[in-house]
Amino acid sequence: MxxxxxxxxxxxxxxxxxxxxxxxxxxxxxxxxxxxxxxxxxxxxxxxxxxxxxxxxxxxxxxxxxxxxxxxxxxxxxxxxxxxxxxxxxxxxxxxxxxxxxxxxxxxxxxxxxxxxxxxxxxxxxxxxxxxxxxxxxxxxxxxxxxESLESDYLLTTKFDNSDIKHPLRYYQRIAVTKTLIAAQKGQMRILLVLATGTGKTLIAYQIAHRLFNQTLPNGKKIQKILYLADRNELINADTQGKFKSFRNDMYKIRNHNFSQEHYKLYFGIYQQFISGSEKNKDKVEHYKNLKPDFFDLIFIDECHRGSARADSTWREILEYFSPALQIGMTATPKFHKEQRKSQEIGELEARSEEDNIDYFGEPVYQYSLKQGIEDGYLAPFSVIEMLSNYAKDGYEPQDGEKDLEGKEIKTPERKTEEAKRFEGKIAPYEMNRYCGDTTYYIKRQIHYVAEQTSFFLTDTLKNPYAKTIVFCNDQTHADFMKLALIDCNPEPINRNANYIARITSNDEVGKRLLDSFKSAENVCPIIVTTSDLLSTGVDTQMVQIIAIDKFVNDKSLFKQMIGRGTRLNKALEARGKTQFYILDFNGTARKFLTDPDFDGAIEFIGKDEIKPPKPREKKPPKSRTIIKHTLEGEAEIHTHTHTVSLWREVDGKMTLITDKIEVFCGTRLKDKNRLNDYLLALRDTEDLGENKARTEFLNQLEENGIFIHELKALEQFQNCDEFDILLSLAKGGPALSRTQRAKKANRFLAELEPKARELMEFLLQQYEKNGFNELKFSNFTNEPIATKYTRAKVKSILDSSGGFKTLLAALKNELYKEVG
Structure with a gap:
């Protein structure tokens, strides 16, 4: 026993x-x-x-x-x-x-x-x-x-397509397929899947189609004709079609309203191909009625959050006509706020009603959130950096008689509600650089500020001027002004490549031709693109590392889609240096949504909240009025009210939004002297420091406890500092010792060594001063100039004569870190 x-x-x-x-x-x-x-x-x-x-x-x-x-x-x-x-x-x-x-x-x-x-x-x-x-x-x-309350299971016995051995299905993709088959087995004909952007909804659709094809549903309908329906050509491009491998020789993309090709198994189409014109203009043509209502047996609706389920939308009309089909909606955003955004690019998007896709499809059969994707390592974590200018916080106040660049006198909007009266005589933050009422105000100084800060973040903070960036703007004119401002801020990269900065919007044909290059992880340029709505959804921008927001967003669905442009993460992207992304928030949009308890689960808000502008009263202008555009240089000096790094991180097992200065937040978590001493001892005594593994695991533990070493080391005051001294500085105040200053604490220890052993340990300390504690390892002795002077065996012999490397390293650590006993 x-x-x-x-x-x-x-x-x-x-x-x-x-x-x-x-x-x-x-x-x-x-x-x-x-x-x-x-x-x-x-x-x-x-x-x-x-x-x-x-x-x-x-x-x-x-x-x-x-x-x-x-x-x-x-x-x-x-x-x-x-x-x-x-x-x-x-x-x-x-x-x-x-x-x-x-x-x-x-x-x-x-x-x-x-x-x-x-x-x-x-x-x-x-x-x-x-x-x-x-x-x-x-x-x-x-x-x-x-x-599962299943009486029959024949749909579950169908098999996945496992031909792509190098990229097996992820667990949540298997679940999504299984849950869909179970719902279909029970006779459900409208099914909703909710998965975060970047989690592979198209692949899920393919596996469902593969397993259901030629199967008979409980109502007797056999799946033989499949439609993949989207609202943009970008969603049904060659990449999308390529995922449907078992239909490779039997698929058709609907073009030119041509519905005469009835012998294919799989069809791709955008709803504009199904309906042209409008009832309003009395030229509406319902091309889809060339097909019988029961022509399609299975319909996938990609990005079904964008109006497909509105009772008065063209999508709803199409879906109801083909109502005999099994209909599967896929989205990252299952419901909407009461206040919905209006289209800034006419005809591109439709207004939406609250929870409309849930009303049409029913509750989701499976959900996989952004938070889950980050925790599982399939999606990139992100940090939010908030940069509110005085204009973005307090509005723009024109002087008496001030005129815009076209010579028109500036008249500020009339304030009728108590909420709006705080902006009396001003252009409110939510009215800048966007259509509002019957007037648009383009504040070029604010635009230039956004361009300056975005450019500075790439070159000075990230030190990577080739980190792909999307700047979201309110409309296409705003995006054009932003592009010009960014060009002014980046003369050298523009001189090297004229496509370093581009505008990609629905009306910019030149910019749209650069979209594939921007999406590609291999192509360098363009690096910075400005857009309004075209890149907000459905575009697989894998290498994007910065999302800059100068767009007024009042819709959680749209916000999720926007930040989804940066969430892609895989081994190939890691190899190219992408392990996270950043949100540069220039108007408080990120704070508004990330503090919403409904945003992927409850998130604790830490730090002083900023004043939020009142929500705009958006309404369409009467047809008889002329829309006025004011372009203002803005002579007032711009200054930043907030410039805090906000992190959406897990602290003590809870997702937390941190908007205090990072050193303040981390410092408060080091006030417990016992906890601090435990951390310092661990930093000193962790075994196998030279191999990096144990120390890395401990630093990860610090991160989980709310001590964000990675971000702290990037701060100017902690440049060239040991993690040990960063913690001491945060806990006790005062400047942190540099590694050079810390190394001097070992002088007495070095003086007591034999000359050759002293030479070796001094060399190791020099490496420590340059690059940190990970350099304190035996393998460094194979570098120059030691490698030329001594063989590996000779180094070992010299150190053994003074007690051996492990003993010397332990003694060195004790001298370096005498603050802990």
Whole structure:
């Protein structure tokens, strides 16, 4: 029995758990997930990306049990000396993430089973099972069907397309497909999927189409004609079509309102091809009526948040005409605020009503949020940098008789509400650089400020003038002014490449031709693009690292889509240097939405809130009035009211928006002397510092505790400082020692060494002064000038004569960090 208590987890799995599973019918010599990943050690995340560019550990279940292409349960194993229930909480968390009802734990003596309720909030209880009583695949699958209220399951038995071995489906993509098939199996004909931008909705659509094609729905309809419907050509480009591999030779993109090609299996179309003209102009043509209402059997509606479900929209008209089809809506934004934005580019977007897509499609069958994507490491984390000018906060006050650049006298809007009267005699922040009422005011000084700060951020803060950037503007004229201002701020890059800065809007044909180059991770230019709405959604801008917002946004859906342009993250992008992105907020838009409790879960707001401008009263001008445009230089000196780095980060397990100065926020978390001393000791005593791994893990732990070392080291006052001294400075006040100053503390230690050992350790300290603690490693002795003077064996011999490298390194650390005992 004593020997059993010493069994490792791996030995426990091999000796007790796996034989028990095999006896119940789970054959681990053959069982594999469809796409080729073994069911043992099932990894289902990429590991959250930290701000230091290091990934956290991946989520990994010891066992994920699949049957009929469906994940049914997870098992967490522990070493034999633990209780069987030891891993149950972890198993429950993994089961919830994987959307499966059953979680098991075992330490080899038996199993403990936990069953989730359908809402993953409550449970139907926990029960112990003998080691020889684990349920068989058939038993567990029948229990799963009961949990899903499935009487029939033939759609679930269809198979994924696993031909792309290098890019297997992610766990949430499998779930989205499975949940869709389950809904269709139950007879649901309108289905909504909600997944964050950048999570691969097109691939999900393909896998659904692949599995449903030639299948018969419960109502008797056989899936043979499929439509992929979007509102922009960009959403049905060659990349999109290329994902539908099994339909490669049988697809057709609808052009020129031509619906005569009726022999294809898969059709791509934008709604403008289905309807042309308008009832208002008495030239409306319903081209889609050349087809019978039951022509399509399955319809995907991409980005269905953008008006597809409005009762009076052309999309709604199309969907209702083809109502016999199974209709699947896909969006990153399932509902809308009461106050909706109006189109700034006429004809490009439609006004929308509250929660219209949920009203049409019903509640989502599956949701995968931005927050989940970041935590899983599939989406890039981001920081918000708020830069409110005096204009953006207080408005623009024209002088008496002031005229615009065209010579027109400036008249400010009449203020009728109490909320708006604080801007009496001024152009309010929400009225600048955008159509409002019957007047547009373009404040060029504010525009130039945004251009200056954006350019400075690239060149001086990031020190990367080739970080791809989108500047969101209110309308196309605003985007053009912004482009010119950015050109003024970047003469050298423009001289090297005239396309360094571009405007990409719906009416700019030259700019639109540069869109593919901007999207490409390989092409350098354009680097900075200005836009109003064209790039806000549906455009896969993978390498974007900066989202600058000078656009008034009153719609959470639009805001999510805008920041979604920066969320892409994968190994190829990491290799090119993208591990996060930044939001430059010039009008308080990010603060407004990131503090909304409905924005991907509750977020704590830390720091003094800024005054928010009253929400605008937007209304269309009477047809008889002339729209006035004022272009103002703005002679008043611009200054910044706020310039704080705001981080959306997990602190103590809770997503937190931090808008205090970063050093202030982190400093408050170091006031506990015991906590501070623990941190300092850990920095000094972490083993294998030279190999970097242990120290990196500890720095990641600091990040999780709200000490954001990566951002702190980027601050000017902490340049060339050790992490140890950054913490001391924050906790106790006063300037931080530089690494050069810190290194001098080792002078007495060096003086006591033999000359050759002193030479070697002095060399190591010089490397520390240049690059930090990670340079204190034996492998540095292979660098010049030491490598020329001594062989590796000779270095070891010299150091051994003085006690050995490990002993010398420990003594050196004690001298360097005498502040902790």
């Amino acid at each position: 004593k020997a059993l208590q010493n069994l490792s987890e791996e030995d426990t799995k091999k000796r007790y758990i796996e034989p028990a599973l095999e006896k119940s019918g789970w054959d681990f010599r053959q069982i594999r997930l469809e796409y080729g990943i073994e069911a043992r050690d099932y990894e289902f995340s990429d590991g959250e990306m930290t701000k230091s560019g290091i990934r956290k550990a991946k989520k990994k279940a010891d066992y994920a049990l699949f049957y009929n292409n469906t994940c049914l349960a997870v098992i967490e194993a522990k070493a034999y000396n633990y209780n069987d229930s030891e891993g149950l909480e972890q198993a429950k968390d993994y089961a919830k993430a994987l959307q499966v009802p059953f979680a098991f734990a075992s330490s080899g003596k038996g199993f403990v089973k936990f069953s989730w309720n359908k809402d993953f909030i409550g449970s139907s209880g926990t029960e112990p099972l003998p080691i020889n009583a684990f349920p068989s695949p058939q038993e567990l699958y029948q229990a799963y069907k009961k949990w």
